[in-house]
Amino acid sequence: MGQVGGIDVLVRSSWLIVAVLISVLIAPAIEQVAPGLGAWTYVAGGAFAVLLYLSVLLHEISHALMARRYGLPVRSITLHFLGGVTEIDGEPDTPGREFGVSVVGPLTSVAIGLVFLLLLPVTPSGLLELAVEMLATANLIVGVLNLVPGLPLDGGRVLRAGVWKATGDPHRATIVAGWGGRVAAVAALGYPLGRELVTGQPTLISDYVLALVIAAFLWSGATAAIVSAKVRRRLPVLAARQLARRALQVPGDQPLSEAVRRAQEERAGSILVLGQDGRPTAVVSEAAVLATPDERRPWIPVSSVARTLQPGLFLAADLVGEPLIRAMQRTPASEYLLLEPDGTVYGVLVTEDVDRAFARAA
Numbered sequence: 141m142g143q144v145g146g147i148d149v150l151v152r153s154s155w156l157i158v159a160v161l162i163s164v165l166i167a168p169a170i171e172q173v174a175p176g177l178g179a180w181t182y183v184a185g186g187a188f189a190v191l192l193y194l195s196v197l198l199h200e201i202s203h204a205l206m207a208r209r210y211g212l213p214v215r216s217i218t219l220h221f222l223g224g225v226t227e228i229d230g231e232p233d234t235p236g237r238e239f240g241v242s243v244v245g246p247l248t249s250v251a252i253g254l255v256f257l258l259l260l261p262v263t264p265s266g267l268l269e270l271a272v273e274m275l276a277t278a279n280l281i282v283g284v285l286n287l288v289p290g291l292p293l294d295g296g297r298v299l300r301a302g303v304w305k306a307t308g309d310p311h312r313a314t315i316v317a318g319w320g321g322r323v324a325a326v327a328a329l330g331y332p333l334g335r336e337l338v339t340g341q342p343t344l345i346s347d348y349v350l351a352l353v354i355a356a357f358l359w360s361g362a363t364a365a366i367v368s369a370k371v372r373r374r375l376p377v378l379a380a381r382q383l384a385r386r387a388l389q390v391p392g393d394q395p396l397s398e399a400v401r402r403a404q405e406e407r408a409g410s411i412l413v414l415g416q417d418g419r420p421t422a423v424v425s426e427a428a429v430l431a432t433p434d435e436r437r438p439w440i441p442v443s444s445v446a447r448t449l450q451p452g453l454f455l456a457a458d459l460v461g462e463p464l465i466r467a468m469q470r471t472p473a474s475e476y477l478l479l480e481p482d483g484t485v486y487g488v489l490v491t492e493d494v495d496r497a498f499a500r501a502a
């Protein structure tokens with residue numbers, strides 16, 4: 141749709157459907173305050189929908205600006221049928237910043253709602269009054285509902301910041317806030333029925349459908365957060381240095397059988413192929429060695445079962461946890477060469493070893 145302060149603003153097509161729905165739903169109210177508009181009633185309704193989404197956009201912009209203040213690059217803001225999402229690269233590194241980035245959105249909505257609420261008594265009656273009333277109500281609802289303490293809502297991130305601050309464990313905090321989101325999902329699902337039981341007024345089918353959509357949105361968002369926190373909690377145990385295999389360094393024309401024999405003799409778990417200048421140029425693939433029958437091994441050079449070391453296959457030996465996984469994901473391979481800060485070879489990191497260590501950490 142455009143850019144705000146260098147941030148792309150995207151609008152999902154699902155938004156259009158809801159905009160049409162809003163203009164239809166609000167048409168009777170418009171008809172009441174401004175009768176006789178004819179087809180213009182729906183145009184006015186569409187304008188109301190745009191105003192609603194503009195206030196959602198302000199909510200998202202406040203998240204984006206706060207994230208940017210903390211040095212987190214903001215990719216885009218997307219408006220979809222249930223509101224908006226601000227796409228931020230990385231995460232706040234302290235509970236305080238997490239709190240700031242998440243709480244500013246609902247506070248912005250509440251502030252906008254209060255401004256319109258204050259404008260209401262001085263607004264002339266008619267269409268304008270209806271618009272101001274609607275914007276006050278909608279923003280206050282969006283602000284307050286987003287403070288419900290469960291992921292994926294902003295309030296869930298506020299709760300996460302609090303638990304993180306109290307326990308020092310960001311992953312446990314995510315799991316707690318995720319469960320908050322699941323409780324909120326169940327509450328949303330039960331709300332129409334509870335209201336019917338309390339007030340005695342029958343609930344519309346559409347209310348049940350809406351409750352189901354919201355509950356599904358909350359439950360899936362909460363579950364995704366819990367799952368990713370459980371995975372990420374296990375990552376810090378993965379240290380490249382501890383998982384490394386000692387590497388035997390051989391010239392490329394050495395027969396495979398000889399290289400394997402020497403590696404076993406020297407208890408090296410991997411083999412590096414050296415170039416003319418004596419620096420490693422390729423790493424032998426364990427899978428390719430295993431696929432080569434014993435009787436053929438004396439006749440093929442070790443270089444023929446090695447993968448040339450391209451830039452992404454050199455990793456720092458000090459990598460640990462998430463940075464290590466990210467570096468491996470950038471260039472997927474079965475083996476990596478680990479280097480000391482001074483450029484000397486520390487050893488070889490085998491992806492299978494990392495997978496196994498990760499499974500053990502479960």
Ligand SMILES: [Zn+2]
Pocket residue numbers: 199200203245246286294
């Ligand atoms: Zn928000």
